[in-house]
Amino acid sequence: MTNKRWIGLIALLIAEAMNLLDATIVQVAAPVIHTDLGGRTADIQWFSAAYTLPFAALLITGGRLGDRFGRRRMFRVGVTVFVLTSAACALATAPAELIGFRAVQGAAAALVIPQTIGLIRSSFTGSALSKALGTIGPVMGLAGISGPLLGGFITEASSWRVVFLVNVPLGIGVLALSHLLPESASPQPPRIDILGTLLLTGGTALVVYPILQSRDWFLLAAGVVLLGLCLLRKDGRLIEVSLFAHRGFAPALVTSTLFFAVMSGLTLVVVLHQQLTLHHSVMRSSLALLPWSAATGIAALVAGQWLVTRLGSRLMYVGLGVQLVGLATAPYALLPALAVGGIGVGLFTTAFFTEALHRVGPHETGSAAGLLNAVQQFGGTLGVAVFGTIFLHHPATIDRAAWVAVAVVVVTVATAHLMRSPHSTRRGRATPEPVRTGR
Template structure:
């Protein structure tokens, strides 16, 4: 196997660690609270303490990679993530655990924006589409493994072992990361802009997690608006491409549905049908497995044949799956997962194919941050719709279907003229040269 493909494994494991860490802790959170004590609200903050700094620092993390080197920042982030995971496993109080989770989230914000940039640096042409196509299967496997590992490890050992899973994975990533090429696009770091961005993002995300604090949204929006006036923080030139802003909106809408629907399915299994945590996790297997397989097929063959038109196919298949959820859950999840896999590979190919090398970190950070916003918003909105009527799973599902219809329109706006004529289908992602 070529060194670049082995290096890709390191990037994929790092991506998987981020998803695993969130899903494993969701399952273990009630047991952690029972052991450590503290406020009932701490159960929510075991995850929120990770999500908040992760979302708030993603763009800054991408910018740091541009400035100081993507591989260097990737390795530093993974090392801190491993240390923070070890500290979480040793935490003696809920407050300490929440603090260490925040460090984990900040470290992940330094790691994740570098992955796409390093993939684009390592691969070109058709190999790039294939490399991007491997993300879906890995995320699907992590999505399947997270809830199951959380239940099995907590039951067989201790909740502390849940955090220790990251240690061998992180060390393996560090061992392989020397195979990755270093890349950077020297840029000045805007410290004032970074503070504005972090504060604004936190003020936007916090009310989504804590619904009593909606008054923070307005000042958060003002701070984020000021960020776009500071050209050294965000590559404003990204928005010269007419499709990039619609790509951000498309990402937010799609991942709101993705996170919201999976949450609703788990809540329906546990609260309405009174199934165990383990069984609830198994129910999501058709969704995750189908998503992984479809993403692999899309990256290997379909993007090259259909180009960005594959986005419409994926959204259509996902919409059909959502319509089937109230009537046949498992087939619906398999169909919906197929749509997710078809869409995600073609979406990232289209969203990033016009990005220049010096824009990569900023673009990856923005896309990841918007994805995180969308996912957090989806959990809040779809979860609230379901909890108001826990016997009626069809209500949040129809809201999700309507959101996908809007996503079709925003996806159309992000397509370039060349991709509409099928050229991007033949050369999925340009190298920026």
């Protein structure tokens, strides 16, 4: 039985990696897809945003569906839809088709990812549970590093369509192993807040669409209003209001949004700069991201093992400072700047999630982690929209995007300071359960 649980864990880890791989692989291949399918230049951004937007908006609801109807059942449904839409993406003949299939694919991922922690907890206990949870970080780090390289290699050696077909055998393998996972659900099934989900999804879409497409700022304002209504409504409670009683939680959401907007937006800008401005091959473009990905993984490992227990929340400032150095250097020496910036990302994220969750009560941890994950994805979508638009209007260099990123990170320093509690720098604080990054 024990061996079966560990084999079942493999299915969960593959599903987690598929989500991250799908985002990074498509980002590298997006300019080639646009060349092949034609359409508007803004479609390049939509190939990524159409996936991350529903993923961000539906993550919390996806978790609640698993709690209510069974996590293994919802996991299987999500993986099945993910596989089918991956095949549909590979067969798309027009940009609108691909964007539509990507949106459904993102919704399917929002049903898959929230179930993994619950399924791991129901599969393992004691020290085995700690070991199982400890496998998530390395697997996601490896997926983050290999995603751009795999995307570049597949697109250059074969076709961008194969980028989506990779998910089909992986997903079938996950479904084949998923019977080894135990079924589990919440002993107190939560309500499914349909109105809250519609407000969150509609508000997120209305905030992103004007930036990518229409420049209709009335729509953006309407989106902000819908998001506010989702937050303020008391019935249904898609978002746990009690979380905001913790002084630093609201600033943590803003910090996460800003930080991951820069992280995702600049990744796209580097790819566009390499392929559209410098006319480099897809493979060479993907190699340009290797210093960023590798440095992030190494820095996160070092921070998690040694630095966060010594420096506490002060490590956030170290990470942001290092990232600022990398961003300010980017217009002059891109590859070294990406390596330096990646170090900053790894240092910051480890300290950030520790600080964001350490004051949250045990009964709020799942909701807090889900909300942080959702705003992280929303920030990534916003970054793709904002920084992609900046570059496409000034495609000769990445200077303008880099300096805008510097300004955003400076603001992030201020919001990170608002997160801190008076005793958040003490040493030896217990580190809470890790929050997975979807990208």
